Amino acid sequence: xxxxxxxxxxxPEDPILGVTVAYNNDPSPAKLNLGVGAYRTEEGKxxxxxxxxxxxxxxxxxxxxxxxxIPIAGLADFNKLSAKLILGxxxxxxxxxxxxxxxxxxxxxxxxxxxxxxxxxYHQSVIFIPKPTWGNHPKVFNLAGxxxxxxxxxxxxxxxxxxxxxxxxxxxxxxxxxxLLHACAHNPTGVDPTSEQWEQIRQLIRSKSxxxxxxxxxxxxxxxxxxxxxHSVRTFVADGGECLIAQSYAKNMGLYGERVGxxxxxxxxxxxxxxxxxxxxxxxxxxxxxxxIHGASIVxxxxxxxxxxxxxxxxxxxxxxxxxxxxxxxFEALQAKGTPGDWSHIIKQIGMFTFTGLNKEQVAxxxxxxxxxxxSDGRISxxxxxxxxxxxxxxxxxxxxxxxx
Amino acid sequence: xxxxxxIRNSASRxxxxxxxxxxxxxxxxxxxxxxxxPKDPILGVTEAFLADPSPDKVNVGVGAYRDDNGKxVxxxxxxxxxxxxxxxxxxxxxxxxxxVKMVDETLKLAYGDNSEFIKDKRIAxxxxxxxxxxxxxxxxxxxxFRPDSQIYIPVPTWSNHHNIWRDAQVTQKxxxxxxxxxxxxxxxxxxxxxxxxxxxxxxLLHACAHNPTGVDPTEEQWRExxxxxxxxxxxxxxxxxxxxxxxxxxxxxxxxIRIFLEDGHHIGISQSYAKNMGLYGQRVGxxxxxxxxxxxxxxxxSQLQQLARPMYSNPPLHGAQxxxxxxxxxxxxxxxxxxxxxxxxxxxxMRTALRESLEKLGSPLSWEHVTKQIGMFCYSGMTxxxxxxxxxxxxxxxxRNGRISxxxxxxxxxGYLxxxxxxxxxxx
Numbered sequence: 001x002x003x004x005x006x007x008x009x010x011x012p013e014d015p016i017l018g019v020t021v022a023y024n025n026d027p028s029p030a031k032l033n034l035g036v037g038a039y040r041t042e043e044g045k046x047x048x049x050x051x052x053x054x055x056x057x058x059x060x061x062x063x064x065x066x067x068x069x070i071p072i073a074g075l076a077d078f079n080k081l082s083a084k085l086i087l088g089x090x091x092x093x094x095x096x097x098x099x100x101x102x103x104x105x106x107x108x109x110x111x112x113x114x115x116x117x118x119x120x121x122y123h124q125s126v127i128f129i130p131k132p133t134w135g136n137h138p139k140v141f142n143l144a145g146x147x148x149x150x151x152x153x154x155x156x157x158x159x160x161x162x163x164x165x166x167x168x169x170x171x172x173x174x175x176x177x178x179x180l181l182h183a184c185a186h187n188p189t190g191v192d193p194t195s196e197q198w199e200q201i202r203q204l205i206r207s208k209s210x211x212x213x214x215x216x217x218x219x220x221x222x223x224x225x226x227x228x229x230x231h232s233v234r235t236f237v238a239d240g241g242e243c244l245i246a247q248s249y250a251k252n253m254g255l256y257g258e259r260v261g262x263x264x265x266x267x268x269x270x271x272x273x274x275x276x277x278x279x280x281x282x283x284x285x286x287x288x289x290x291x292x293i294h295g296a297s298i299v300x301x302x303x304x305x306x307x308x309x310x311x312x313x314x315x316x317x318x319x320x321x322x323x324x325x326x327x328x329x330x331f332e333a334l335q336a337k338g339t340p341g342d343w344s345h346i347i348k349q350i351g352m353f354t355f356t357g358l359n360k361e362q363v364a365x366x367x368x369x370x371x372x373x374x375x376s377d378g379r380i381s382x383x384x385x386x387x388x389x390x391x392x393x394x395x396x397x398x399x400x401x402x403x404x405x
Numbered sequence: 406x407x408x409x410x411x412i413r414n415s416a417s418r419x420x421x422x423x424x425x426x427x428x429x430x431x432x433x434x435x436x437x438x439x440x441x442x443p444k445d446p447i448l449g450v451t452e453a454f455l456a457d458p459s460p461d462k463v464n465v466g467v468g469a470y471r472d473d474n475g476k477x478v479x480x481x482x483x484x485x486x487x488x489x490x491x492x493x494x495x496x497x498x499x500x501x502x503x504x505v506k507m508v509d510e511t512l513k514l515a516y517g518d519n520s521e522f523i524k525d526k527r528i529a530x531x532x533x534x535x536x537x538x539x540x541x542x543x544x545x546x547x548x549x550f551r552p553d554s555q556i557y558i559p560v561p562t563w564s565n566h567h568n569i570w571r572d573a574q575v576t577q578k579x580x581x582x583x584x585x586x587x588x589x590x591x592x593x594x595x596x597x598x599x600x601x602x603x604x605x606x607x608x609l610l611h612a613c614a615h616n617p618t619g620v621d622p623t624e625e626q627w628r629e630x631x632x633x634x635x636x637x638x639x640x641x642x643x644x645x646x647x648x649x650x651x652x653x654x655x656x657x658x659x660x661x662i663r664i665f666l667e668d669g670h671h672i673g674i675s676q677s678y679a680k681n682m683g684l685y686g687q688r689v690g691x692x693x694x695x696x697x698x699x700x701x702x703x704x705x706x707s708q709l710q711q712l713a714r715p716m717y718s719n720p721p722l723h724g725a726q727x728x729x730x731x732x733x734x735x736x737x738x739x740x741x742x743x744x745x746x747x748x749x750x751x752x753x754x755m756r757t758a759l760r761e762s763l764e765k766l767g768s769p770l771s772w773e774h775v776t777k778q779i780g781m782f783c784y785s786g787m788t789x790x791x792x793x794x795x796x797x798x799x800x801x802x803x804x805r806n807g808r809i810s811x812x813x814x815x816x817x818x819x820g821y822l823x824x825x826x827x828x829x830x831x832x833x
Binding site for chain 1: 442445448479488491498499501538541568572605607671686687688694707710712714715716717718720724
């Protein structure tokens with residue numbers, strides 16, 4: 001019998017995840033994976049946080065734990081603690097019960113569920129996303145039925161923020177349009193607005209009744225401080241307005257594969273928040289019925305124990321600190337080598353990624369000649385670097401910049 | 406100035422910041438028009454049960470297994486698998502298609518250990534978020550690549566099936582399935598609908614232990630259905646949520662699928678480990694699509710991944726690790742098969758007990774269907790009004806379609822349950 005799917009053509013490799021596939025296939029001992037954003041230690045190994053291991057042991061040793069379905073909206077204590085984490089324990093929005101929080105499958109899942117909710121219930125179906133942004137963002141929103149527009153963000157000439165362009169583009173957006181904002185550590189550029197710039201952005205957004213949708217994937221991971229990295233979100237919530245927030249624990253708790261995250265919708269009143277939550281559940285039920293229990297249990301265990309929470313903040317500072325020192329190291333090494341160009345953006349940008357400014361051809365050259373794996377937009381994951389491998393990267397960058405246009 | 410003062414003076418519990426912001430109009434919520442959503446008909450039952458303070462309350466609502474003490478069960482093989490996993494997993498991202506090891510073991514269960522289709526790599530398969538996630542991925546895939554197709558869904562079916570295909574924007578049609586008079590299969594109605602559907606239609610079939618009725622076609626009937634599907638070139642999508650859990654024998658419970666495979670159909674399957682491994686909250690399952698050849702399987706898998714990526718990027722790790730640890734270790738797999746049989750046998754035992762109790766009470770109705778039906782659920786035939794009486798007078802919780810989750814029945818409560826059912830039905 002002929003297949004009913006014989007018209008299906010092969011999909012292209014995912015541009016980000018495909019990098020790791022190519023890296024795995026390379027036999028060279030000098031190969032370096034600066035592709036996907038997963039933290040690595042100085043030894044180049046993945047890291048499971050000590051607090052996570054402790055939480056894991058606690059869970060597995062508890063004979064009263066069962067594997068029943070958790071509610072559609074996820075674990076209640078996980079949701080409360082996640083809202084507190086991003087909004088601050090003293091947030092009036094929380095105290096006034098104006099926040100609907102739903103456990104979702106990491107950042108991706110939170111974005112998708114939020115977008116589907118917006119498609120069903122919000123009067124505008126256009127979302128403005130920064131240019132550039134994480135490659136999966138447009139797909140998530142498109143599949144939810146939203147139409148995607150771009151606002152200027154990255155300025156290649158300064159390797160910094162195109163603030164004027166951003167203000168112009170958001171200023172020209174139709175009233176009520178949804179705006180995707182990276183809460184901190186913009187992916188892929190590492191370029192964040194200053195707090196003064198954030199304030200201007202907030203005023204513009206509120207004056208045009210645009211709806212902010214925050215993607216918070218790096219809280220604590222960017223600066224090392226959970227509160228600092230939540231600042232942008234908190235100022236928006238503090239003005240009493242509404243917003244959506246997608247939180248991920250993939251990086252800051254190293255729970256990547258367990259898919260733990262939360263979608264929070266900050267509303268004007270508790271009555272509205274409760275109705276909103278009920279409608280978000282209708283989005284979730286036909287998608288996967290209810291979220292997975294394991295990762296959220298680990299997070300809740302850590303967040304509700306003040307000892308474990310404190311230990312977590314220390315480990316988080318450790319990870320962020322190592323990345324910041326790698327930035328410094330790479331910058332100094334390029335200076336020392338005399339590589340042409342201004343490389344200060346490496347220490348000005350923040351978070352896991354550096355947008356090097358290298359072009360597609362230079363990247364391809366570095367992969368072919370030096371076995372360096374990175375996304376073709378020139379983004380490198382600083383988490384994949386160590387003091388041992390910095391020299392190799394510097395060689396590669398130097399060669400690319402001097403030999404390839 | 407006066408306006409600014411008025412704003413400052415009408416300070417709410419909010420922060421100073423909002424008073425200082427110029428140009429901030431007082432805004433009403435974007436979500437004023439959002440209506441409160443109705444409670445999920447199935448999951449809402451457990452919520453109501455939990456809220457009931459009565460010591461006599463019985464939960465025969467949601468389909469989660471309970472032991473004879475009414476307690477949830479974590480299988481021994483699962484506990485052991487978790488002990489092995491804790492402290493060793495690096496929690497890295499799985500590929501978009503999930504754990505290859507878990508998927509391979511899972512395909513063996515559905516297609517057979519020595520399946521030629523597995524050997525020939527003709528199956529496009531991805532790890533999914535349990536059965537719901539598998540059905541949803543398939544529905545999205547169907548919408549994307551066969552946008553003009555419809556899905557034929559049995560009447561009745563698990564209520565969430567309708568939500569899934571609706572959210573995937575695939576047009577739904579129904580086919581006859583349950584016969585209220587016999588409380589069995591409406592076979593001729595089913596066959597007529599299959600015959601009258603346009604050629605090349607997509608059908609949702611419950612592989613075994615139909616939810617909510619517990620009514621399955623016999624092997625002979627499955628063969629006839631398969632033959633008619635062939636004649637009509639229909640696509641069969643099997644939702645298999647109870648393999649092993651229905652009869653106690655996984656191979657037997659997959660019989661319908663094996664018949665279709667023998668007859669040459671290129672089917673799709675949703676598999677779930679929620680019930681048969683008790684991994685409910687872990688959300689572990691698998692979606693597979695049998696293709697013409699290896700090349701097409703690679704192609705279809707790549708497109709399934711394209712649908713998963715903007716939904717959740719990659720599936721959760723822990724549940725998949727539990728499954729592959731168990732199925733990859735012959736001793737643990739043997740233990741699992743024993744434990745599944747225990748669960749299935751207990752349910753079969755409760756069916757017998759409930760039927761006998763009702764007959765002993767002198768019920769004027771026939772309760773034969775209680776033991777004829779199979780799997781977790783019994784479609785009792787009670788009306789919504791009778792169900793409401795069970796709840797309000799006897800604190801017995803079940804869905805209003807009269808579906809009883811046999812997993813919630815115990816030697817301790819079967820007498821109470823039978824008595825209550827008898828009381829509300831004896832005058833009908």
